[in-house]
Every structure is written in C-alpha cells, then in structure tokens.
Amino acid sequence: MDKFERKLDQAARAAWLSYVGGHTQDEIASQLGVSRPGVQRLLALARQEGLVKVHIDHPIAGCMALSEAIGERYGLEFCDVVPADPQGAPDGSTRYLAVAAAERLSWYLDRSEPLTLSLGTGRAVRGMVEALSRIDRPQHRVVSLVGNVARDGSSNRYDGVMVLADKTGGERFLLPAPVVAGSVEESEALCGQRLYQSVAEVAREAEVAFIGVGRIDRQATLFQDHFISEAELDELLEREAVGELLGWPLSRDGEVIDCSITRRVTSLPLTIFRDRPLVAVGGGRDKGPALLAALRGGWLKGLVTDEHAARYIVETERGSGLDGAGPAAKV
Amino acid sequence: MDKFERKLDQAARAAWLSYVGGHTQDEIASQLGVSRPGVQRLLALARQEGLVKVHIDHPIAGCMALSEAIGERYGLEFCDVVPADPQGAPDGSTRYLAVAAAERLSWYLDRSEPLTLSLGTGRAVRGMVEALSRIDRPQHRVVSLVGNVARDGSSNRYDGVMVLADKTGGERFLLPAPVVAGSVEESEALCGQRLYQSVAEVAREAEVAFIGVGRIDRQATLFQDHFISEAELDELLEREAVGELLGWPLSRDGEVIDCSITRRVTSLPLTIFRDRPLVAVGGGRDKGPALLAALRGGWLKGLVTDEHAARYIVETERGSGLDGAGPAAKV
DNA sequence: CTCGTGGTCGATCATTTGTTCGTGCTTTGA
DNA sequence: TCAAAGCACGAACAAATGATCGACCACGAG
Numbered sequence: 063m064d065k066f067e068r069k070l071d072q073a074a075r076a077a078w079l080s081y082v083g084g085h086t087q088d089e090i091a092s093q094l095g096v097s098r099p100g101v102q103r104l105l106a107l108a109r110q111e112g113l114v115k116v117h118i119d120h121p122i123a124g125c126m127a128l129s130e131a132i133g134e135r136y137g138l139e140f141c142d143v144v145p146a147d148p149q150g151a152p153d154g155s156t157r158y159l160a161v162a163a164a165e166r167l168s169w170y171l172d173r174s175e176p177l178t179l180s181l182g183t184g185r186a187v188r189g190m191v192e193a194l195s196r197i198d199r200p201q202h203r204v205v206s207l208v209g210n211v212a213r214d215g216s217s218n219r220y221d222g223v224m225v226l227a228d229k230t231g232g233e234r235f236l237l238p239a240p241v242v243a244g245s246v247e248e249s250e251a252l253c254g255q256r257l258y259q260s261v262a263e264v265a266r267e268a269e270v271a272f273i274g275v276g277r278i279d280r281q282a283t284l285f286q287d288h289f290i291s292e293a294e295l296d297e298l299l300e301r302e303a304v305g306e307l308l309g310w311p312l313s314r315d316g317e318v319i320d321c322s323i324t325r326r327v328t329s330l331p332l333t334i335f336r337d338r339p340l341v342a343v344g345g346g347r348d349k350g351p352a353l354l355a356a357l358r359g360g361w362l363k364g365l366v367t368d369e370h371a372a373r374y375i376v377e378t379e380r381g382s383g384l385d386g387a388g389p390a391a392k393v
Numbered sequence: 394m395d396k397f398e399r400k401l402d403q404a405a406r407a408a409w410l411s412y413v414g415g416h417t418q419d420e421i422a423s424q425l426g427v428s429r430p431g432v433q434r435l436l437a438l439a440r441q442e443g444l445v446k447v448h449i450d451h452p453i454a455g456c457m458a459l460s461e462a463i464g465e466r467y468g469l470e471f472c473d474v475v476p477a478d479p480q481g482a483p484d485g486s487t488r489y490l491a492v493a494a495a496e497r498l499s500w501y502l503d504r505s506e507p508l509t510l511s512l513g514t515g516r517a518v519r520g521m522v523e524a525l526s527r528i529d530r531p532q533h534r535v536v537s538l539v540g541n542v543a544r545d546g547s548s549n550r551y552d553g554v555m556v557l558a559d560k561t562g563g564e565r566f567l568l569p570a571p572v573v574a575g576s577v578e579e580s581e582a583l584c585g586q587r588l589y590q591s592v593a594e595v596a597r598e599a600e601v602a603f604i605g606v607g608r609i610d611r612q613a614t615l616f617q618d619h620f621i622s623e624a625e626l627d628e629l630l631e632r633e634a635v636g637e638l639l640g641w642p643l644s645r646d647g648e649v650i651d652c653s654i655t656r657r658v659t660s661l662p663l664t665i666f667r668d669r670p671l672v673a674v675g676g677g678r679d680k681g682p683a684l685l686a687a688l689r690g691g692w693l694k695g696l697v698t699d700e701h702a703a704r705y706i707v708e709t710e711r712g713s714g715l716d717g718a719g720p721a722a723k724v
Numbered sequence: 725c726t727c728g729t730g731g732t733c734g735a736t737c738a739t740t741t742g743t744t745c746g747t748g749c750t751t752t753g754a
Numbered sequence: 755t756c757a758a759a760g761c762a763c764g765a766a767c768a769a770a771t772g773a774t775c776g777a778c779c780a781c782g783a784g
Contacts, residue, residue, distance in 0.1 A: 074451035081447045082454075083461055086740065093471065095500050097764055102742065108449075116412045117446040118439075120405035123413075130414055140424065169426055417770065428734055433772065 069104075070111065076101050077108035081116075121145045128372035132365065135379065136357045139339060139364055142166065146369040155345055155368040160189035163272070163343045163366040167194055170270055171230060176201040178267045180330075181222045182308055183208050183241075184274025184283060186343040190366075191222040194229055202232040205264045207271060208308045208329040209239035214288060235261045239328040241289040241309040249326045258328075265330050268338070275344040275352045276306040284309065294323055305352025307332055307342070307361060312352070316359020332361055339363040350374030400435075401442065407432050408439035412447075452476040459703035463696065466710065467688045470670060470695055473497065477700040486676055486699040491520035494603070494674040494697040498525055501601055502561060507532040509598045511661075512553045513639055514539050514572075515605025515614055517674040521697075522553040525560055533563040536595045538602060539639045539660040540570035566592045570659040572620040572640040580657045589659075596661050599669070606675040606683045607637040615640065625654055636683025638663055638673070638692060643683070647690020663692055670694040681705030 072094060079090045080101075087105075091098045108114055117123070125143040133141035144158035167190055170179060179202060181187055210221040227234035238257050243249035252258055276283050278298050284306060285295045301319050303311035308329040311319045318324065318332065332340075342356055345368030354375050356362055367375075403425060410421045411432075418432045425432065439445055448454070456474035464472035475489035498521055501510060510533060512518055541552040558565035569588050574580035583589055607614050609629050615637060616626045632650050634642035639660040642650045649655065649663065663671075673687055676699030685706050687693055 070451070071453055074449055074453040075457060077451075078449045078454055078457035082449060083457065087742095088740080095496075098740095099742090099764060100762090103762090106742090113450050115448040115450055117448070118405055118409045118413060119444050119446055120401070120408075122402055122405040123409055126406060126409035126414065165426075419770080429771090430734060430773095434733095437772090 069107065070113070072096075073104040073108040073111070074113050076104040077114050080105055081114060125369055125372070128369065128376055131376050132357070132372060136360070136362065138362060140166070141364070142366045143372045144345070144366075144368045155370070156189060157193075159186065159343065159345045159366065159368050160193035163190035164193035164195075166341065166364065166366055167191070167272060168197065171197055171199055171202060174199075174201070176203070178203045178205065178264060178269055179226075180205045180207045180265050180268035180271040181226065182206075182271065182273025183210065183221055184276065184344075186274045186345070187222045187272060188225070190272065190343055191226040191229065194226070196229050199230040200232050202230050203235065203264060204230070204232060205235035205261060205268055206237045207265055207268075207273065209237045209241050211238070211240045235264045237261050237265070237328070237330075241284065241327065241329060242294070242323055243326040243328055246325050249328055252328050262330060266334055270339045270341065271335055272341045272343060273308060275342050275349055275356055276309075277348055277352050278303040278305055278311060281348070282306075290323065297321060298323065305349075305355045307356055312355040312359060314351075314355055314358070316355045316357065316361065318359075335361070335363075341366065343367075345371050347371060347374050350378070354378060400438065401444075403427075404435040404439040404442070405444055407435040408445050411436055412445060456700055456703070459700065459707055462707050463688070463703060467691070467693065469693060471497070472695070473697045474703045475676070475697075475699045486701070487520060488524075490517065490674065490676045490697060490699050491524035494518075494521035495524035495526075497672065497695065497697060498522070498603060499528065502528055502530055502533060505530075505532070507534070509534045509536065509595060509600055510557075511536045511538045511596050511599035511602040512557065513537075513602065513604025514541060514552055515607065515675075517605045517676070518553045518603060519556070521603065521674055522557040522560065525557070527560045530561040531563050533561050534566065534595060535561070535563060536566040536592060536599055537568045538596055538599075538604065540568045540572050542569070542571045566595045568592050568596070568659070568661075572615065572658065572660060573625070573654055574657040574659055577656050580659055583659050593661060597665055601670045601672065602666055603672045603674060604639060606673050606680055606687055607640075608679060608683050609634040609636055609642060612679070613637075621654065628652060629654065636680075636686045638687055643686040643690060645682075645686055645689070647686045647688065647692065649690075666692065666694075672697065674698075676702050678702060678705050681709070685709060 076090050076094060079085045079093065080087065085093075087098050087101045091101045094101065096104070118126075122145060125145050129141045129143040132138065132143075142162045144155055144162045146155050163186070170177060181191075181204060183206070204223050204227045206221065206223045221236070223234050223236055238255070238261070239252045243252055278284070278295070282295060284290050285292070289309070298311050298321070301311070301321050302313060303319050304314050305312045309327045310329065310332055311321070311323065313319050340362055341364035342353065342362050343366045344353055347370040350371045353365070353367060353371050357365070357375065407421050407425060410416045410424065411418065416424075418429050418436075422429045422432045427435070449457075453476060456476050460472045460474040463469065463474075473493045475486055475493045477486050494517065501508060508530075512522075512535060514537070535554050535558045537552065537554045552567070554565050554567055569586070569592070570583045574583055609615070609626070613626060615621050616623070620640070629642050629650075629652070632642070632652050633644060634650050635645050636643045640658045641660065641663055642652065642654060644650050671693055672695035673684065673693050674697045675684055678701040681702045684696070684698060684702050688696070688706065
C-alpha cells in the first residue's frame, strides 16, 4: 500500500525533527504542513513501527532493562540491579550491591517518625549496613528476624542488627535462638520463652524487612556457618530445596518445603510479610536459583541484586516460557 | 571525581527510565528518590554528556540531517531532501523529487484567495507540475519568468506554465521571448514590447516562484536546447560560470556574472525575489555546483533537492571550512 | 567568628505534549 | 444515487515537561 508508505515517510521525518532535530511539535507541524495533533499521530506511528531507536550509552543500560523486566514480572515495588564489575573478579559487584542496598535502606531510615525495621542475616545484609553512612535516628528500632546463635553457641558474625543499631543509635532486638533447633521440642521451648516472644512481637511490628537469600548446596551459608549439619543439608537437597529465606527452605516454585527441618526453624514465619515490604538483597549467579525461587513464591516486594543474578533470572524465566515478552521500549 | 560518576550513573538510570522505559518524570523521581526537578537535571546531564543516542531507522533520516544543515546554513524557509533511490539508476530520485516539489507547490495552490505564481523552466519544474494532482483554482494566475522560445523559434517543451494552468484552470502568462536575445538591441526591443511588459508586470506581482537550476557545462540545458550557442557556452565557461537561474549565469559565489550574455538575457531579474520566496527544484550530484552557487548567492528561500546534490553541498561547504559544525542532536 | 560566595535544591509558572471527542469527509455496498 | 460505516481531522482540554527564581547549606576568606 503506497499510501501507508507515504505516511511512514512523514512519520520518519517528524520523528527525526522531534528526536534528533529537537524541534517542537508546533514547528514540525508548520514545516510538514499538518496540524499539531497530526504530528502527534505521526510520532506515535513512528514509535509503534519501531522507527525510533533509543540507546543509552552507559553500563547501567542493561541493568535497567533487567530491573524493569523482573520488577514487572513479579510485581515488585522496586528492583535495583547493579552492574557487574567490568574488570576483575566475577564477584566484584559485592561492593556495588552493598551500596545500592544501603541507599534503599537509608530511604526508610531517613524519615523522622519512629520506625521498626527488621533484618535477616547473611553477608549481603551485613555488607549493606556496613555501607550505610552513620545517621542519627535513636527513635528507630532494629530487630532480627532470625536467630544469631549457632548450634555450638557462638554468635553469627554476619548479623547486621548490632551494626545498624550502632549507626542509628536506636534500640536493638536480637532473637535469642539458633536458626534451627535441635529438635521439635527444643524449638517449641525456645519459641515459647518470654524473651523470644517479646522480640518476636517487635519483629511483627516491623514495617519493612531487609533479608538475605541463601543457596542450598555444599556452599550454603546455613551449612558453612554450622546452623545445620551435613545430614540436614543432605535432607534439604533430597527434597529439592534450591534456596532459603530466614532459614525456611524453598522449592523451585518458592513454596516453603515441609520437612523435618522446617518444623525446627525458629525464625519468624515469612507469612507475616505478606502485606508489608520484604526486601531481598543478594547477588552473584550462584544466588540466581535461590532468588528466583523467592520471587516465584511471591514473597518479595523489593529486590537489590546484581547483573549476574538478574540475567540468570530473566533467562531462566524466558526459557521456561512463562513470559516471552519483555517490556517494549515505548520511545 | 567519584561524586560525578555517581551522578552520571543516576543520570543514565533516569535517561533509561524516561526514554526507553517510557516512565514519566514523576515516576522516575519517586523511584530514584529525588525531586522532579532533580530528574530534570539528571536528564539534561545525560543528554549533555551524550549518553542518549537516538537513531531513526528509515532512509529519510540521512536526508533530514542534510536538510537541516542546508536550511540552517543558508537561511531557507524550508529545504526538502528526498532520498536517493536505493536500487537502480543514480538518477532514480527524479520521481521523488517531482512529488516532493509538487507537494510544496500544492501547499501554495491550496489556498482559495487568488494567487499569482511564477515558474521557471527545466525538467525539474516540468516534472513537478506533472506530478501535481488536478486542483480546481481558476482564481490563480500562472506566469513564466523566462522566455520559452528557442532561437530557432520552437517552443521549449519543458515549459510548465501551460501544464500547471491546465491543472488549475487558471489564467496563464507566457513570456514572449527567447531566453537569450541575439543582441543587446534585440533584447531591449523585446523587453520594450507592450506584450512583454504586461506579462512581466504580472510576474512582478507573483507571490512565489518555483524555478529550476541549470548547470553550465557541455550538458547544460541552456545549450542542449539551443537557447545559447556553443560559442556562448564557451564564454560562460571562460568566465567560470557554474550554474544559472532563469538564464542568469552565476559564479561559484552566486554572483550574477556580468558578461555579454547577461546583457541579452530577457528573463526577469533575480532581484525581484529578494523579498519573496524563490524556490529552487533540482537534484542529482551534477546539479550540486549550480545549486551551491544559487545558495551562496542567497537567492533562494526554499529548496527541493535530492540526497546526491544535498550531500555534495554539505561536503563541499564543510571542506571549504565555512561552517564546521552541523546542528547538534538535542534529543 | 562572621561574612560573603558558590552551588545545590525545590516551589512555581509558562510551554509543550498527549488525549479525547465531535465533525465532516471518503468509501463501500445496496 | 443514496445510506451507512469507517476514517481522518482539528478544537479543546488534561498531563507532563522545561525554566526560572528564591532559599538554603557548605565552604573558605577575612
């Protein structure tokens, strides 16, 4: 159809004048001899037909695409993807990750009304609070969602509650328990303690949580830091756990797996965050499966990750055919 | 400076969200945690730093760049550049040129108040009026600016006045003269005729003129169609004429060359268009020098040409160092 | 310690852009 | 030839954008 091609020519002209030439639509209208709304329609056509290609010349560009795709797909309120460090170690983005997460964290901390904020454990959470600059907020309370006592009685060195509370000058509430109790009875006893209950009560009042995401494999933090034994790790692998949130093991689809360990986890249940923002922090391609599980389970409202993990997530989701189309560039 | 880099990161993020993601600045502001004017500044920075690259995926794109450069450089009211026909003959854009010129022409013809419009001669003008679709405007007058009688008494087959007047149904005024008289006396006699005078009077009332541009070389229309003899052509070449408008020979700089021929040209003087739009139509790389001369002389207010000639003009002007910088992409 | 001074930030306003709706035209089928 | 449908167009309005200005803050010199 010749008519259509003529229109496309005009559309291309209008698009050029608008996006490259920097003219206003009024100028373009008089130049092309059409009305201003006509120019509007031409520009819409040009975009719709994909005549207009915009490229952002910066490493961030790829991250933004991933961020948008993931945030859209899993209904997140935000999704930050930090770029993979171009030179050097594959894990070089750890620092970026911490800074990005700290920025999100300070968004909450900035406000002056009293805030109750809860934290999970792990290197990522610890890195986040360390990257945070000191801020005077004694009115805020910081509470842990997961025990920081290992089975041998030692304290978890990656617990961020102490560091954060030091930086804000606010109150701190530590959960006096191991992540996984030795038995169901012990678990019930621990959770029944008055001290545990009062900390848990504060945790339930938290308006937002920042947590890490754990892998379930030989390098699992849960195992490496002696929160679970090798036998217990084997059981989780047996049940096809791919990740954990606060010690709760997740299946590929993000369901909490009901097994012997689940019944002994002393952390707060994930369900208390169904209506409040739960923010996960974690990066590296190895964390990909765990993050994906957490996303699929719909547990998260926010995510701070890196390009490696984000790429894994998007590629895997694409591959499984759940969602073939990413968000289209609208301009 | 690390601070600047951080800002550039933010700017890239903002640019991506705005141009690729299609979000509003308000959305971006809340997402990035800055105020709306802040986003404004980030976007300005991103553009300024050249982070944003826009590409229009259409053959027209190159033409628009040329068009803008030429229109800007020579203060034209408009400059249409039609694309070179991708496949086939190097002169394949003739048809495009005719259609584009016809569009400009009909812009003037469309109006209902009486219009006096003048035409030059040549294949380009003839093509233009032929490409024009019939339009009922008996109130308009069409007048020729240049004689259509060759030295041997035959009429110029490329005269467009008759064709155009047929299409509009309006009055027509033909200049009863050769382009170049045999002698100064003959020229004065011709121009003194009452008939010539009355047609010239109409021509002087013309609000706009569409004219061709002639080369001055062995293939010159002026020569080929027997308006001038070989000896006269040699004289023009001797005087370094590179083109002609209405038969008036132009130097490289667009000055009308004062020579024996100039004193015998019977066409209307170019100066009558100093304050009214004179539109040149012509394409092909061969016409480049002639067009460039016409532009340099400042005779033109509008130009319809093709990519070949436009490219010649821009490249030559660049090379001569008169204007190194093209219009910057403002986004 | 106080006073500029440069620079950044956000409120406000003018301009530009996007959308909606009613009108009139062309096109198509009876 | 006429009627109905579809379509394109432009007026008017709503939203978003860009620009200006004053206020505030950190820094350095006197």
